[in-house]
Amino acid sequence: MIDDDKLANLPESPGVYMFRDKDDKIIYVGKAKSIRDRVHSYFVEGKREGWTERLLKNIDDVSVVLTGNEKEAFLLENNLIKEHQPKYNALLKDDKTYVSLRLSVKDPFPALSVTRDIKEDGALYFGPHPSVRDVKDFMKIVQSLYPVRRCKDAVFRKRTRPCILFDIGKCTAPCVGNIDETSYRAIVHELMDFLSGKNEKLLKDLEGQIEKAAAEWDFERAREKRERYHAIKRLVERQHVHEHLGKNRDVWAVLQEEGRIRMVVLNFRRGVLISKRSFLQPSSLDAGDAFSSFLFQYYATRHVPDEIILSEELEDMPLLEQHLRERRRGIRLLGPHDRGAGDMIRLAVENLHEVEPVVLDEAFRRVLHLSKTPTRIEVYDISHTGGANPSGIMVVFEGFKPRKDAYRVFHIREAGSEDDVAMMSEVLTRRMSDEGMRPLPDLVILDGGKGQLSAALAVFRTARVNPDVISIAKGQGRKRMEDVLYLPFRKNPLLLPKSSPVFKEIVRMRDEAHRFAIASHKKWKRREDLSSALPRIAGVGKKRMTLLLKEFTSLDAIREADVDLIATLPGFNRKVAEEIKRALSQSNQSNQ
Structure with a gap:
């Protein structure tokens, strides 16, 4: 079940x-105008449908993708x-895609048509739109304003006289040279501008027609005009995901944190937002360098759009673009200052900030049980x-830092x-x-295999503590050179995939x-070398040796x-200092 804190922190977007x-x-x-309100509604006590009860019993977590408006949410939900x-x-039974308007701009006399299939054929696609009826009604209006041809190319080439659309003023008959x-x-x-949402002339004209019909008490005509007005407004609504329809693009946002970078990519295919992916990459590099390195690796095995x-300008952006062009000619790499990139980046950044800091915690809990x-x-x-000098070490992470x-x-x-x-x-x-080492851990990770894991469980039973524990070691057989995880009571x-955020974090x-x-071992070795050499120097007893070990980290540092x-060290004087320097100098010469 989703905890109350996560429900309270869901976005209202x-x-x-x-x-x-x-x-x-x-x-x-599901889709929603306000994600938080909609998700909350599932958990309100009261009358629920049977499927809702069954759904609630199986919900363990919720994830979100932000969109620019409700329509984008509708389309993304479908995908x-x-x-x-x-x-x-309730899955779509016929698996039909939404409809788009296609304008064959590469033809000498472009045609406007309705299609469900978006291709990379040089045409302009406007959509997709969820309502077929709205699109067909809209087509009738468009033809009365912009009388471009509707016929297929084969019919266009063979026609010897105008069709009926010319007779009623809805086509200019380019087929016969009219x-x-x-x-x-x-x-x-002009049609392209209108379909791109740049021309509101039609909407203003319809507003005037609605007012005129109402003034003349012709309410039937006013209703008809109003329905057309709202149908057009729905169709020409500007959307982040459809500004450059027909294109495939990836939009990235990145954020640097201590010891890691977080990234999110929004994948648009044929102008439609189809997916969001988040990445958590451990890194001590500058965010730009780490991001650039990640992108090189990411696109080495993936489709280049x-x-x-x-979201960030990279120093080696020209090099990255040149590298990507070897895989896809004509690829464009855009930064935050490029025209048309701002809205897309803002949407990606919104989604990046919706990756809650508890996501990794929850992923650990789910994946590692x-x-x-x-x-x-x-x-x-x-x-x-x-x-020699066996020791155990303990490193600690709180909040994964x-x-x-x-x-x-521990020696x-x-x-x-x-x-x-x-x-x-x-x-x-x-x-x-x-008892002086508190608090106790929530999770213990051991560098070792099943033996170390069993030993840990025995220690915990004896100490009457119950932290979770896992171990990581090299696998056997085909997995001999790969890291694998061992969990208690699991044969x-x-x-886990190497790309798993949990695996990478472990x-x-x-x-x-x-x-x-x-x-730690190198530090011990330096001190061991130092302590073994110093007792042979006259005037250097245990107390003075301890002070030297504390002040200097190696014999070379003393030399x-x-x-x-x-001589300024407590308990030292110039005579002792000169003796130390002389003895170490002789020792160094004898070793050469």
């Missing part, structure tokens, strides 16, 4: 909402229902060099240095039993644990330090 079940499968798609065929939607190409083109250009619109959404995550790794002040190193005291499972058990036992590993956290383990600097 128009768009499409998708109910998902516990397996993250879309089970219902999503066709694509996902949700269980609780109008020259220049004059015909002038009519077509006619246009790609980006956790008992609750994780706020504090601890990742554990065992580190040693050929059995690293808490470096909470990182810890192994009891377990054998060649028994990784026993070492992991020791580290977890010390962590869970230390086979959980295989790998990112595991890699941070590796980085900290390596850094490079000025005598006066060493």
